[in-house]
Amino acid sequence: MAVVEKKEKNSKEGKTVEVAFRSITKRFSPDILANDRVSFEVEKGTVHALLGENGAGKTTLMNILYGLFPPDEGEIIIRGMPTKISSPREAINLGIGMVHQHFKLISTHTVSENIILGLASTPFFFPAEKAESEIRFLSERYGLKIDPRARIWQLSAGEKQKVEILKALYRRAEILVLDEPTSVLTPQEAEELFATLRLMKEEGKTCIFITHKLNEVKEIADAVTVMRRGKVISTILPSSVSLEELARMTVGKEVISVVPRKTVSGKIILQLQKVSAMGDREIPALSKLSLTVREGEIVGVAGVAGNGQKELAEVIVGLRQATEGHVFLQDKEITNLPPRDIASLGVAYIPEERHMGLVGEMSVAENLLLRGYSRPPFSQGFWVDWEKAEAYSEKLISNYHINPPIADIPVRLLSGGNRQRVIIARELERKPKLVIASNPTAGLDVSGVEAIHELLVKAQEEGAGILLISGDLDELLKLSNRIVIMFKGEIVGEKEKEHWTEEDRREIGLGMGGVRI
């Protein structure tokens, strides 16, 4: 208790501390110290950013706050009371709500069913009906527009996030923890989220906002705690530091930017002619879309999520049927070919949902071999040459800096960034002609993003055509030779530049909102 009193002077006059972390330490195994004596305070009615790279220990700390596992040492003080939170239910009772990076929703159930799931007050019969009016009220009030009767599988990632926030609000959350919320959002959706957070702040609710995007910290946060390798580097006012300083604090080194892009006039690798396709909801997702990608060119696809980008990628790689139109890879028509045939013609795919690209229970080595196991040099037919595969995976692990550098641990134990490296290593090592990359850096930290950008640029320099679908406009402006804008399943604008300017950025933003440019 002495410790508490000593530190209490940190909270100055008129400000109430909502949550205080006191020397939280969490060790996962003898070598992994996820949180190392983490201490900081979060004031009531503020948005408090928790900034740091992947593996800095942000999520671990928040999972401790949410009662998912106990700290080895230290304590959490909520509204002045030292609290032992041993389950999410206790956390919810304390007014803590959490929006995980990977949504915890049941996809076959409706929005309102998901929101009321597990609540003691839920009636036995027709549980969703009673809640509907309150859900509508909450979504009006906080600008979280969503149909309570829609089923989760029908929703985009941004919409699912709204459901998660509604779920927390419905449970009367006073402290809302958001784990990298903007990683699944488009710039517009992120703005909507920030507006929601500001509304919540006005009501005296507190948000802890995990992120690794520096400008978001500047934009929304009232205070920021920077973490690196499990330790708190500093808790400061965002207005008191520059972006560069923040970046230096997070990564501990200067961040380098990539080369200017030049226009490309190579041979056409990918050509889509008036392609249409249906979405999951059996409504048209692509309508007569035409597009080309040339050798050595990065074509960026800008657009608000849910405008057909996912379907576009899936049609090209053969996971979704085109209902009309033609897809050509060089001169060969690949429309509606089986995915394996398209892949073996030299199309690499980095899917939007990382878990789709990997088998979590299988080892890193096996995951690296998912594309090549049935073909020479790894297989002459029936058997797989695992010795060769082992050597191959060792090579890839070191070339692509996959960490930890162990070939035979299940891939699910790797961090998000390293799992993405496994996918990219596997896909790019085949020397593809065409790379379809869907939000390849979503959820990754600064150095992870850099590494993946470098890998994409390297593939481009080796002559691959790259279709880069991203909700992150900065990423597109940084990497693309040409940017096309998707809106409601169509391409509504196209720009080709050597140097992108603020003006281009503004115009593309308009196009994403449906204004023709």
Place this chain on the structure above:
Amino acid sequence: MGRRKLTSFRVELSLQPTLYSVIFFSLLAIVLAFACGSIIFLFYHISPWIAYQTFFRGAFGSWYAFSETLKRTIPLLLVGEGLALAFRAQVLNIGAEGQILLGAVAATWVALFSGLPSFLLLPTMFLLGFLAGAGWALIPAFFKTRFAVNEVLSTLMLNYVASNLVLYLIGGPWKGKGVRGFTYTDTFPEAAWLKTMGITRVPYFTLLTGIVLAVGGYIFLKKSALGFEFRIVGNSSETAKLLGISEEKIVLFAMFLSGGLAGFAGVGEVAGIHHLLRHPDHISLGYGYTAIIVAWLARANPLATIFTSFLFGALLSGGDALRVSLGIPFQVVSVFNGLILFFLISTERLSRYRIIWGEEKAVERSGS
């Protein structure tokens, strides 16, 4: 606290269950099942100590007892390794019981009615028996791949169909000429009998085949491209779809293999032990169901089914001894199987935890 040494420990969730913890908790489950089983013996006014003594004597007490255990191990091994392959691909074949019977029916037809020359009898019986079991399993596989019919229900239901088919045959068209009021077929010609080891009733052909195939199945999963696809489909059908692996092909193949092996085991039973086709309950003693536990306990690893099938073989022959010497109904053995499965599932989560003994901090705290 003086000189007394405190043993303190800490329990921790480990990211991956270790081999030791899996083995430890599997054995723990079996011990707990035996402990619970004791209660049943007390209801029969029999000391559990005597009961388990009888039990172990019946399973391992003599060469005869051991051979009886082996005899029951064989079908469990053959069926269990097939199911292990299927379970690995998340194909839940619960219909091995019926597939065994179909194998037995096919073998009986060959032995009694095909008119093949003697030296061709046994090879044809095993071949057709395998195909009959596989074909029976392909029926639910077809409905699963074509109409997404849940294979658990369809395979299970077909067991009853198979059982009634056997009852019909032995009471009707295939009823033996010299058996008067009984319902079974005529005895097979001796050329259709499997050779057994010495004076025991253990046919070595099926035993060796079982062991070879267990090793083969293990290598298949670990080293072959198709086995790799089995594991991919079983772990993540989404990824399989992305890679363009045909899930249909895997489902059909998994059903074909597991059904075929069950049929093969059925041939072994009629050709090696009964030498005729008789009541389904006598041909199979529920091997098709017990083999599900065998495969589960082996964590769907074909190699490990060698040990788990032996364990359940012992359970069955020990149970037989209980029935004969102590007059306890045979169903008690089924209760055992149920208890073991129950405890296995209950301890499954525990195997992800790790116990750390003598952690320093705890010692410090208890010392202060």
